[in-house]
Amino acid sequence: MSPDRPVGALFRRFRERLAAEPGSAAGGDRAVDPGDAAAEQGPGGRDNGSRANGTGPGGGHTDAGAREAGLAPHPPRDAAPTTRRRRGGKGGGEQLTVPPAEFTSYYGRPILKPPVWRWDIAAYLFTGGLAAGSSLLAAGGQLTGRPALRRAGRVTSLAAVSASAYFLVNDLGRPSRFHHMLRVAKLTSPMSVGTWILSAFGPAAGLAAIAEVAPRLPRHGVPGLGRRLLPPVGDAAGLVAAVTAPALATYTGVLLADTAVPSWHEAYPELPAIFAGSALASGAGVGLLAAPCAQAGPARRLAVAGAALELWGSHRVENRLGLLSEPYTEGTPGALLRAGRSLTAAGVVGALVGRRSRLLSAISGGALLAASVCTRFGIFHGGVASARDPKYTVVPQRERADRRA
Template identity: 80%
Template sequence: MTPRRPEVGDRFRRFRDQASGGASGGRRGGRGGEELAVPRAEFRSYYGRPILKPPVWTWEIAAYLFTGGLAAGSSLLAAGGQVTGRPALRRVGRVAALAAVTASAGLLVKDLGRPERFHHMLRVAKPTSPMSVGTWILGAYGPAAGLAAIAEAVPLLPERGPLGLARRVLPPVGRAAGLAAAATAPALGTYTAVLLADTAVPSWHEAYPHLPFVFAGSALASGAGVGLLAVPPAQAGPARRLAVAGAGLELFGAHRLETRLGLVGEPYRTGRPGRLLRAGRALTVAGLVGALVGGRSRVLSAVSGAALLAASVATRFGVFHAGVASARDPKYTVLPQRERLARRAGEAATER
């Protein structure tokens, strides 16, 4: 009698039993509690190499994730100051936005290796490529943020002479540029989430519904942090409201990263990424509480602003390192694939 050939479901169940049984060092753990005769399954690839090539990005890209969000949040902060008639808040937001987007361009060029490569990226517009779209967003945002910040130098210009004309022209140009930068800011603050999710890195790719919430909230919170840190409390009302919105979005998104992704959410909870993200949550809560109860305390407002900025740094670096960790460990690639194969086999068997 010819033995029955094992089906896909049988092979997956055997693999699952081996993996679950090894968790207790070879003790009970198979179906029905039977003793397993095999050691715990180890997730390895040929020659000990990862199945996926880990991202070659260095710390510059993790820092770029932060500075891009900071620029976006600062422009929204400046627009709030402009609309509500708070000149100190507007000025701080515009200057911070220009400094952050300049740092972003520098970090991106450093990662690319040669400055002309950034120019070459502007020679092509490819809507299906997050990198191409992001380059154009940065190219549109940068000049607007720069003009808005330059307009803040008007009080330093003489009223007469050749610069007198600039003194009259720059304020309306700055107002228009500030609003244009604020309109582009949401795309600048979140396109990097799409960029990460568009890769094959498991913990980034599977987090595509949640990363935009994390990045948007982090951008808003960092912009609020600039306002709370550098603006007198009497003019920091919009910054406090921005802190509430940003902290809420960031905490919501971070919670979903850890609880809605199954196995590939593990890197967000463990190791170096887990420590960074826990620190980010703690700093976000501390900054939020300080923003709400600080009132007119200059010291408490500054401390809460610094906490929100530090939280944004920790969150962006935590997300970055979680993706790298998931690409290096084969189990985050193998097990989800096997589960999908088993599920499809079961669905196909049910349809027969």
């Protein structure tokens, strides 16, 4: 920079050019210095397009200059101003030049990644509850001297827990993954706890079911030894399975509630109760189907207790959660849960009325089993639906933020 042009003079000349701009509050009709005007033009008197003169391609940096240049105001003001309350909720506000934002998701994708579980996990929920309920039914038959009830419960429990293991391994992809989950025991992880519960329940249920074939073994030799030893061992194993059955019936509800899926997570008090009631009702259905009317008394009592828990929990998740109850009342989940409630009520009424009717007892047992299937699949699909729609994630978050504010 040459010493004859100090910095102050440059800024003074720049302010004078700004003041001479048409429409400027400071400039008015003030004339522009010919030297400055020549500096703004290129060779041949062509305009350089400076934003300072308001006439070139970059002109109109004020609303007045934009009108004179035939340009739209910048920024555009086609949106009505809105007010935004200051943080803390105390009076006053500020004017916004943009419309209020609406919640959405990037590129139309869900905010949460929906569960990758398929139908086999919903089937696992049902078979696990059926195994737990059947083992409790078998224990009731064992303690009250009802062999038909005990036999039906033990055999069904083994079949159901075997199906549960298949569905679980099928979802994991490789059987070795189930084995790897047994390398650690983490009490804060419902999945880890559930793996150990299933590992303890399965062998006990299997041993109790195998003991049912003891009367058919020969009386002499090694089979005869098994004929004598299997019944007491089976009774002890049946009681062990019955002790672990409540944990097997309810841990899947805790597992679902421990996820970030909105309608599962918010229903954490009700899901274990629903799954426990569904397990008891399904076990009662097995007893009503397989045992004669004279031995089905514990099954009827089990049906009443299970139906009460299941209907109470289903009513709660459909009415207590506000917006997050919608996935349980609409579409496929809503239809499944309504069918489950109707089948449960019909099964309980039939079990109580048909105490002397073998046919009516069997129909009631089938209704209770079908109700358990509908309830498990309805809860499963309701949670998946809530993860796919962004509003079930965004709206509750905003409501919680408003309550904190």
